[in-house]
Amino acid sequence: MKKLIYFLLLSFPLVAFAQNKLKVSEAGTENPVAGASVFCSKKLIGRTNYEGVLTFKTKCTKVDVKAAGFYDDEAVVDRVMEVSLAKVDPKVQSIETVLINDSSDPLALAILKKVNDNYKDNSPLSLDSYSFKSYEKISLDLDEDSIKQYNTFLQHRLDSLSLLPTVQVSEQKKKDSTESVNVLKLMSESKLFLWERASEFLYSKKYGEKINILDNRVAGLKDPIYEMMTLRSNRNTMPREIREENRSLYRFFLTDSIEIEGRKNYVIRFRQVDYKQPLNKRRFNGYLYVDAETYGLKKLESNSKKKSEGSITSIWKPMDGKWFLSKENLKIKMGSTVFDSKNAQDETKDQKQKFGNYVYMMADYFDFKSPIDVQSKDFSGYTMSVQNADGKSLDAFRTDSLSAREKLSYEKIDSVGKKYKLDQKISGFSGLIRGKFRAGQVDFDLSQVIKYNLYEGAMLGIAAKLNERFHPYISPDAYIAYGFKDHNWKYGAGLDVKTTLQKNSFFRAEYYRDVMAAGRFSENLWNFRMKIMNAGIDLKNDRFYSYDGFKLSFEHDLNNDLTLRASAKKDREEATFDYDFMQRGARFQNFATQLTLKYSPRSKNIMTPAGKFTYEQNYPEFFFNYEQGLNALGGDLQYSRFDALAQHSFKTKAGVTGLRLYGGIVTGETPIWHHFTMNGLGAADGSGFNYNLTSFLGFATMESGKYFNDKFAGFYITHRIPWYFRTFGKTTSSFDIIYRGVSGDMKDPEQHNFEFSKLDHLYQEVGFEVNHFLGTPFNLGFFYRVGYYATDAFKENFAVQLKLNVLGF
Known part of the structure; x- marks a missing residue:
């Protein structure tokens, strides 16, 4: 859970309308790859020149890069992008290796030290005041490249099931089988989870931060997950890859400098310390662009050791001498959907068909203003407030239109959520964050289950409280416990009235x-x-x-x-x-x-x-x-x-x-x-x-x-x-x-x-x-x-x- 929460805090960039420059090189040697094809939604944009460079315009949020003899890769759309393609030939890969010192480049570490030293000055929090808005979208879905394969597999599976002889089963088993098939069909048409959120961020040195959730909607849920609204990215925090306490987990190398929008940037590549270096894997886990003038972060891309495990990208932009997070992108694998099927050559043997499930997150930050007119009433109440939670005004904030699968998600999953009472099941997660176990209208206090001290010895207890599903204003509670050393019962009851x-x-x-x-x-x-x-x-x-x-x-x-x-x-x-x-x-x-x-x-x-x-x-x-x-x-x-x-x-x-x-x-x-x-x-x-x-x-x-x-x-x-x-x-x-x-x-x-x-x-x-x-x-x-x-x-x-x-x- 900790891993999921952490990755949900990270990144995905959005629509790029200006000129985009992509450089494609060979992993390990960094030689340019000419003739690499670049695709947007499977439509060819163009091919790289002899320098491995392609300049183009697109509204896609990311592009796929393919070249003969190399593994495919992808890039989040930005003004400047770099992709390193790994060779496919296993014979070459088994002979050639890349040797890198098992210590970081002192020049790279010196730059990172300046990034840390200047972080507060580069942060928007050093301004007197500012405001901006955001649009975020989180989803759980199959890998985009395997959806067609999944649909083919599903159709064959359903055809095979229809040919099986009819067997008399109980009504419950028949119901379970029907529901299982419906879920499989659902996965072919829509995402498994979808959440959109539009927010407004206000900041004042005098009053602090105020976050207004302008609107949000979660497919399958009637009520929003309020605790989920609080999940944040590295918007105002140092990315974990370059925090001082995590420095020993990575090795950093200053490899290049690059000009972006007239500003010189240092290019620092990094890899995990346990990352082995055969050429069939990427030489580095990721890279950083660091502004040479201010030592502010311009861009971060971090990849897992295996391409299929996911990637993270964050992009910042300068404004009033500070660096505001502009775009975020995340793709991370969260398990697989596994099916058992018979081997085509030997029906006595089972084989497993796996389809990876991925969490996708994208965020776009826009409408930056500084300074702003600061009034105390704008910062009243709690730090975060929810103004709307029905999704009706999301169209006004979307910077990335919904795909066909996403549109169907609201229609399909909303009906599934209502049928299976997903609201009640998801609320159990929010209860655990507070140290409670939720069961319908009742919250159980996990801290009261077992205790120990020298007087009572081991003490077992149960504490229950009726929650807001029972009544929004009135909440009774009670507890009882027994000490095995003092042999006495303890108990109590209470009533809260809001x-x-x-x-x-x-x-x-x-x-x-x-x-x-x-x-x-x-x-x-x-x-x-x-x-x-x-x-x-x-x-x-x-x-x-x-x-x-x-x-x-x-x-x-x-x-x-x-x-x-x-x-x-x-x-x-x-x-x-x-x-x-x-x-x-x-x-x-x-x-x-x-x-x-x-x-x-x-x-x-x-x-x-x-x-x-x-x-x-x-x-x-x-x-x-x-x-x-x-x-x-x-x-x-x-x-x-x-x-x-x-x-x-x-x-x-x-x-x-x-x-x-x-x-x-x-x-x-x-x-x-x-x-x-x-x-x-x-x-x-x-x-x-x-x-x-x-x-x-x-x-x-x-x-x-x-x-x-x-x-x-x-x-x-x-x-x-x-x-x-x-x-x-x-x-x-x-x-x-x-x-x-x-x-x-x-x-x-x-x-x-x-x-x-x-x-x-x-x-x-x-x-x-x-x-x-x-x-x-x-x-x-x-x-x-x-x-x-x-x-x-x-x-x-x-x-x-x-x-x-x-x-x-």
Whole structure:
């Protein structure tokens, strides 16, 4: 899925109306290929001259190139194009080889360094303001060259089936057989999937980015896939092929310079490091055009090692001294449709007939304007908004007319989508992005299925919530779980009532009976990734308290950046461990109010029928909680609890730095579970080998549940060294240096009659983390305790930690 999502973010150019120049050369030798035929939709445009060059005009988005003795190839239409054809003769290919140094050309790397250094200055984001529009089209279809072959095969297959003797089968099997044949016929007439989108992009340094979906339509679906609307290309990001962290995956060579529209461009070709070099394959995976004056990217073409696997092309254009993405094109293989059939010579043997399925994407960006008249109302609401989703106005934005297969796609697949309820099935994909499993009107929370901590042991649970298919405004939910160590059931139920469908705003009422680790830092308004990372913080902790009661709350997005939640709760709370607070016991009634704020000025959101979706989490982010316990409505406790968290990440030439600052303070008289534990991850008794999973705020070398404070401040600093190397597979590894610390105090520790320590000096640990360890999706970290709390025993100070790389810093 990750691969599909990544490639859907990439490219396809559109109609070229000016003069186009194509140069055709022989792969390996780069000698010109004269007489190569160039076709547009199977119609001959012309043939290359003795220099291997053809100048022409066409409205086609791409052309096919054919020459005797060479494999066919294709090129995305642009002002200047280059194609390298590989020879067909296997005897020649087996003898001749191309030897290339297994290291990049220093001149090419020097140019790429300047591309990186000048990227921000060349980016449109360095302008005060701009606007432009786009038209995008994504489809899933058979390979264009094999459609005729598929139709011939299908007709023979249907003819063969009609000659078979009639066999009595059940009605269900007969229905399945008929539907299978209908799907086969559908593939011969239309695409398997088609989605069009027209968008408007606005940018202001003062207000940020605003994306208006002017119209969009998905064949087979009544409602659009809102999460799919957020998929983007390298429009404002560095292409992955030349990112510094991926540099070790490719070898780069400065091979030429070329003039395009009066501007000199360096031609840098590249190949994957594991790319073998026989002449029956391309010498390079792709090439870059880099503007010699500004070091801005002009063009990128990247091909798979096998021609049949796909290709990607992106083209930029200069405007106001910046480089705007102008065209994108993608073709990538996504599996095959396979049929079993009898061998013509031996009917006892089966043979398979395969037809490749490909994802095609094209995008055209146009109507560029800078500067623009900036008004705050144009940037109101969330980052992305949907103005229309029925496809009726797409004709006004199409820069590439629909083919016959595409026109039939809306007619054919719309009827199939309605019959097979594709809307409900596709919505399951959008649910998984949010950590939910969708089944009709019900969403199941995947994070609640299984948990583990030292007090409850393994805990199995189920949490279900009725979604917008049940009711657009009202959403009940419930959960139940069982701990196999404490042998207790936990459960709860709630009800959300939305005040509007335009943004995140709802009232909530809930009842619960559950347990929680004493002193947990607030996780209010944390996203799914942050909560998952912090889920293992209590693996070795048994200091828990039980609570049951009810809560009323209201959550509201004041704007795209700021979210507010206000709540009031009445709980009955009790320690599950041996504890006494001020000789008043371990059980209390608590009435408290709470205010939570989340400020995320650079994150990007879209409102969907399922609720707000943050499609791009950007830093900095700030979280603030204020809880007030009151001697009212039966409450026994009078206290104030504040906590705050700030996180930021930034990149410099020295590497990528992540910073997390957090802290809290409690005033008044309240039991230990309303104070703060210092988030130790090690065994409570400090014995044994110290191995643990990462957590958002935890310390790998600290004993779990040992330290409690009523005031504290902590920090987490990580720095990625800008040295990226390849171990196994197609991922790159790197090293992070980590420094974590926390300190605080406890005013009256004698009020809490149980065994613990206050942490009133700076607790420090340093770490060294290997990212993508041995090419796996995990990071392996080694940590050591230093400073005041360090001991003489190496084993007590040392810890090993494992982290899933996708969780971030």
